Amino acid sequence: MKYIRKTTEPEVLANFKAQANEDWQPNYELLRGEDKKQFHQHLITEQGHICCYCGERIVRTDSHIEHFQPQTEYPHLELDYFNLLASCQQKIQPKEPRHCGMGKGDWFDDRLLVSPLIADCGEFFEYTVDGQILPTREPEKAERATETIERLSLNIRKLQATRASAIEGIYGEELELILSEDEIDKLIHYYSQTDNEGYYQPYCQTILYMLNQEKMDRFK
Numbered sequence: 001m002k003y004i005r006k007t008t009e010p011e012v013l014a015n016f017k018a019q020a021n022e023d024w025q026p027n028y029e030l031l032r033g034e035d036k037k038q039f040h041q042h043l044i045t046e047q048g049h050i051c052c053y054c055g056e057r058i059v060r061t062d063s064h065i066e067h068f069q070p071q072t073e074y075p076h077l078e079l080d081y082f083n084l085l086a087s088c089q090q091k092i093q094p095k096e097p098r099h100c101g102m103g104k105g106d107w108f109d110d111r112l113l114v115s116p117l118i119a120d121c122g123e124f125f126e127y128t129v130d131g132q133i134l135p136t137r138e139p140e141k142a143e144r145a146t147e148t149i150e151r152l153s154l155n156i157r158k159l160q161a162t163r164a165s166a167i168e169g170i171y172g173e174e175l176e177l178i179l180s181e182d183e184i185d186k187l188i189h190y191y192s193q194t195d196n197e198g199y200y201q202p203y204c205q206t207i208l209y210m211l212n213q214e215k216m217d218r219f220k
């Protein structure tokens with residue numbers, strides 16, 4: 001999970017809400033057409049074009065606008081910019097497993113769900129070279145991490161496999177990283193930032209975890 005830095009509400013959403021009058025109250029259902037597309041794209045761009053939970057590459061047509069605090073229980077937040085994220089999956093295919101926002105559904109527990117809007121959200125999770133996501137061993141964070149992985153189905157085989165191939169992309173098929181400390185630092189720098197077009201690399205948080213572990217194991 002990668003920290004998402006929210007800034008200010010984009011104009012498209014502010015303008016939509018500003019149309020409210022005595023006879024017409026905006027709600028999420030009414031956000032449609034170009035306004036919705038534009039806002040959805042704004043969220044994707046803000047996140048560096050990766051899913052707010054798993055970190056895979058997303059575009060508008062294969063992702064959805066995610067209510068962090070679900071509409072069912074928090075209707076007053078359904079158009080709150082700070083409650084809206086972009087998560088992977090849109091139209092679920094038959095037999096396609098649900099995960100991330102689609103897996104979470106209407107579940108929300110402030111104490112047990114790790115939020116991508118908190119700066120240290122990445123510290124709740126560990127990864128293995130075969131693509132698994134595991135809760136951190138830090139006792140005060142472990143329960144929350146475990147529940148989040150479970151509720152969002154972050155450790156399903158499909159996501160393990162895509163994470164594994166992202167890791168393989170830098171480790172090679174032998175899953176061995178033969179790099180100097182300097183070269184690892186360069187990779188860490190590369191995966192920590194968006195490219196010139198504002199794109200994070202898919203699963204950059206996973207890869208950063210692996211690289212930092214490698215550094216600690218070999219050079220500290």
Ligand SMILES: [Zn+2]
Binds near residue numbers: 051054
């Ligand atoms: Zn996802």
